[in-house]
Amino acid sequence: xxxxxxxxxxxxxxxxxxxxxxxxxxxxxxxxxxxxxxxxxxxxxxxxxxxxxxxxxxxxxxxxxxxxxxxxxxxxxxxxxxxxxxxxxxxxxxxxxxxxxxxxxxxxxxxxxxxxxxxxxxxxxxxxxxxxxxxxxxxxxxxxxxxxxxxxxxxxxxxxxxxxxxxxxxxxxxxxxxxxxxxxxxxxxxxxxxxxxxxxxxxxxxxxxxxxxxxxxxxxxxxxxxxxxxxxxxxxxxxxxxxxxxxxxxxxxxxxxxxxxxxxxxxxxxxxxxxxxxxxxxxxxxxx
Amino acid sequence: xxxxxxxxxxxxxxxxxxxxxxxxxxxxxxxxxxxxxxxxxxxxxxxxxxxxxxxxxxxxxxxxxxxxxxxxxxxxxxxxxxxxxxxxxxxxxxxxxxxxxxxxxxxxxxxxxxxxxxxxxxxxxxxxxxxxxxxxxxxxxxxxxxxxxxxxxxxxxxxxxxxxxxxxxxxxxxxxxxxxxxxxxxxxxxxxxxxxxxxxxxxxxxxxxxxxxxxxxxxxxxxxxxxxxxxxxxxxxxxxxxxxxxxxxxxxxxxxxxxxxxxxxxxxxxxxxxxxxxxxxxxxxxxxxxxxxxxxxxxxxxxxxxxxxxxxxxxxxxxxxxxxxxxxxxxxxxxxxx
Amino acid sequence: xxxxxxxxxxxxxxxxxxxxxxxxxxxxxxxxxxxxxxxxxxxxxxxxxxxxxxxxxxxxxxxxxxxxxxxxxxxxxxxxxxxxxxxxxxxxxxxxxxxxxxxxxxxxxxxxxxxxxxxxxxxxxxxxxxxxxxxxxxxxxxxxxxxxxxxxxxxxxxxxxxxxxxxxxxxxxxxxxxxxxxxxxxxxxxxxxxxxxxxxxxxxxxxxxxxxxxxxxxxxxxxxxxxxxxxxxx
Numbered sequence: 068x069x070x071x072x073x074x075x076x077x078x079x080x081x082x083x084x085x086x087x088x089x090x091x092x093x094x095x096x097x098x099x100x101x102x103x104x105x106x107x108x109x110x111x112x113x114x115x116x117x118x119x120x121x122x123x124x125x126x127x128x129x130x131x132x133x134x135x136x137x138x139x140x141x142x143x144x145x146x147x148x149x150x151x152x153x154x155x156x157x158x159x160x161x162x163x164x165x166x167x168x169x170x171x172x173x174x175x176x177x178x179x180x181x182x183x184x185x186x187x188x189x190x191x192x193x194x195x196x197x198x199x200x201x202x203x204x205x206x207x208x209x210x211x212x213x214x215x216x217x218x219x220x221x222x223x224x225x226x227x228x229x230x231x232x233x234x235x236x237x238x239x240x241x242x243x244x245x246x247x248x249x250x251x252x253x254x255x256x257x258x259x260x261x262x263x264x265x266x267x268x269x270x271x272x273x274x275x276x277x278x279x280x281x282x283x284x285x286x287x288x289x290x291x292x293x294x295x296x297x298x299x300x301x302x303x304x305x306x307x308x309x310x311x312x313x314x315x316x317x318x319x320x321x322x323x324x325x326x327x328x329x330x331x332x333x334x335x336x337x338x339x340x341x342x343x344x345x346x347x348x349x350x351x352x353x354x355x
Numbered sequence: 356x357x358x359x360x361x362x363x364x365x366x367x368x369x370x371x372x373x374x375x376x377x378x379x380x381x382x383x384x385x386x387x388x389x390x391x392x393x394x395x396x397x398x399x400x401x402x403x404x405x406x407x408x409x410x411x412x413x414x415x416x417x418x419x420x421x422x423x424x425x426x427x428x429x430x431x432x433x434x435x436x437x438x439x440x441x442x443x444x445x446x447x448x449x450x451x452x453x454x455x456x457x458x459x460x461x462x463x464x465x466x467x468x469x470x471x472x473x474x475x476x477x478x479x480x481x482x483x484x485x486x487x488x489x490x491x492x493x494x495x496x497x498x499x500x501x502x503x504x505x506x507x508x509x510x511x512x513x514x515x516x517x518x519x520x521x522x523x524x525x526x527x528x529x530x531x532x533x534x535x536x537x538x539x540x541x542x543x544x545x546x547x548x549x550x551x552x553x554x555x556x557x558x559x560x561x562x563x564x565x566x567x568x569x570x571x572x573x574x575x576x577x578x579x580x581x582x583x584x585x586x587x588x589x590x591x592x593x594x595x596x597x598x599x600x601x602x603x604x605x606x607x608x609x610x611x612x613x614x615x616x617x618x619x620x621x622x623x624x625x626x627x628x629x630x631x632x633x634x635x636x637x638x639x640x641x642x643x644x645x646x647x648x649x650x651x652x653x654x655x656x657x658x659x660x661x662x663x664x665x666x667x668x669x670x671x672x673x674x675x676x677x678x679x680x681x682x683x684x685x686x687x688x689x690x691x692x693x
Numbered sequence: 694x695x696x697x698x699x700x701x702x703x704x705x706x707x708x709x710x711x712x713x714x715x716x717x718x719x720x721x722x723x724x725x726x727x728x729x730x731x732x733x734x735x736x737x738x739x740x741x742x743x744x745x746x747x748x749x750x751x752x753x754x755x756x757x758x759x760x761x762x763x764x765x766x767x768x769x770x771x772x773x774x775x776x777x778x779x780x781x782x783x784x785x786x787x788x789x790x791x792x793x794x795x796x797x798x799x800x801x802x803x804x805x806x807x808x809x810x811x812x813x814x815x816x817x818x819x820x821x822x823x824x825x826x827x828x829x830x831x832x833x834x835x836x837x838x839x840x841x842x843x844x845x846x847x848x849x850x851x852x853x854x855x856x857x858x859x860x861x862x863x864x865x866x867x868x869x870x871x872x873x874x875x876x877x878x879x880x881x882x883x884x885x886x887x888x889x890x891x892x893x894x895x896x897x898x899x900x901x902x903x904x905x906x907x908x909x910x911x912x913x914x915x916x917x918x919x920x921x922x923x924x925x926x927x
Contacts, residue, residue, distance in 0.1 A: 079786075098472075098473075101473030101474070101476070101477065103421075103477075114443055149656070152660050153659070153660070158472050158473055158476075158662075159419060159421060159663075160659050161473075161614060162419060162421075162473060162476060163616050163655060163659050164656050165655075166421075166609065166652075166659065166927075167613075167651075167652040167653065167655040167657070167659070168652065168656065169652075170609060170649065170651065170652035171652040171656075173653070174645040174646075174648045174649045175645075175649060177645045178646065178649075185561075218396050231795070234792050234795060234796045234799075235796065235799065237787040237788055238785040238787070238788060238796050240783060240787065241785040241786055241787050241788070242783055244747060244767070245779055245785070247746070247747070247766065247767035247768045247771070248745060248747075248767055248768075248771055248776070248777050248779065248842075249768075249771060249796050249797060249799045249800070249841075249845070250771040250772050250799050250800040250845070252766075252768045253768075260390075274570040274808060280517075287604065290477070291477070291480065291481055291484065294455065294477045294479065294481070298470075298474065308844060328491070328492065331488060332485065332488040334487070335481055335484060336485070337481075338481060339466060339481075339485070342469055342470070342478070343466055343469075
């Protein structure tokens, strides 16, 4: 029973990791860009949520209404003015520019908010639990977080495969020059993709902010978790990314249960095992 | 008809002359400089080495690693372990630490080489994190908070403090010169030609008979060796070690990448120029703390967008300078007379 | 002489330092079919890419419906009503046949060509609409690429070597559809190495040789010898 609880907690937090990963995976799928500042943008978004919630006196979930569009606009502008210039065959420019961005965001947040860790209060929902079975309790918030994660992945899947903009994303990713012939401005398509990615980041960040304390230095760890989830799940598949997040969450939960100091290490080891045994990931999308 | 290959022209002699003068002047530093100067110079050498090695990996072998701090830390921890736990002489521990680093780099490479491009980059970062977290679990070396070098080991370096400073300074200078020389020699060798071919067009290089995988592997291990040695030396000088310091992404990767970017990737002179610029900025601006770091990030972004070949890249393109000439010119020999 | 729909004047094109076109001038009237022939490397594809905006040109070197479009990027040119069927077809591998067609109509310009009409024109596509575009044969892919361009309801259709790599019978099948396209009033520029088909389908011909127009005139007026001379530069 104890172990079931552990695994359940791992699954639920895995949803959060899947959300971190979804934004990363989307960007890489559309424009072959790995955003090193992704984790820092999650943290930035958490601070935005904090400021919005505290200034307006509203709850975190309500704050989403403002935070999501704000982050989406930041994403669009970031891609349009900065990251679009780095795209190309060489992978160094985007890597280095996003690395620079990561440093700027982290230190900017440090300057404005100091290194003190903070947390977004959500009220009584934070401690509410539901009893699933004898001795098996699950928090309402983690459950909600998991449900939202699944909804986000399903939503992205819908956008990519059932809408015109999704077609535009896939076509531009396939053949950017030919996509132009269809009347699609690549710069705009990429900027929309980044906006979407940061919208997902915004949702994830609110749950992150409510779940535990955060501070400006936590970005890189979120990036790594997101990345590990993508690799474990397999490139190119959004549902794979969800699976990857869940597996990572469970690995960490198991590790933490054995020894609290092993939590993150257990996740890394799970990642390395997948890398060693099945480098293409567990559910890769096979492209003909 | 015989064919000879020559390197550069006038630049050859200028570079060699400048190098010799610089080396002599720097070797004499213990006499004209104070303790602080020696420490600063040692730091500069360290970063020139790290940047040159990263340049070799990323600019030439196409292996963009964001995890070289793994080997800095590995070398440092190996040295401390050897010196403290096994009583090996600290100075001899430096090359030994290098060998340990190289040895561990082999299974690491086997793993991370399964990833490509950006994913390879982050994969190397994760490996470094694994090393860092594992080091925190080693209580014999202080666990998460680290440990200091015991007095007995410190004395074993050299009997007096001045002598210790001089010895470690010269080792640092020697290591830097050796690594630079090694890189130049490597790039002028057959392997160097292979690397340049791989950098420019990997598929074409493979078709021309270059064993891409093996060449990359070799470069990765050699760089790990040098990095681990350097890591051991750096922390020997600091006399103290901790997982966060030894495996710091900021200190050993972020700054290194910025240096290489600012200086110019894919050119030997780049890391040197970049290091000098970096330290000039640091000496003048470091008081600004986080603002300084933000400015570094901004400078790196601006340069990457505006001058992707870095400062030296711009200069070299404009004026065609080369201090360490690598461009090969084919000179045909005598024609056969009938 | 009515004002030309497309007017290319003294067009120069470069790939880096390499000059591919040296002052090429071409005109296409509304609803007209024009062939551009020439040997490999003569500059035919370069001409189409310049018109379509994939290669930048001098702003006034290319005029469409009276407006200079030479300096416009490809997506803006497409928005003006020019559709290119690219060399090698350029279908999107991640998209199904139907999705490829749909994205052709991304701009939403109203006109005669709808999904239903494309499937009428090319029944083979209708039968395979949900398949990934990579599952089609060469001829079917060419039809899909053509259909995709038509979905934009263009005023000018540029076809870059649509016969390339296809068996003659398949080529005839595809060319047999072109009259239906012309019937809607769309002007067509056919770039071809297959001279026979191109001449049969067009009213006027330009022959390019090493980046210059070596010969031009009405298809029926040009003799085989004249064309061969221009084609090969003999």
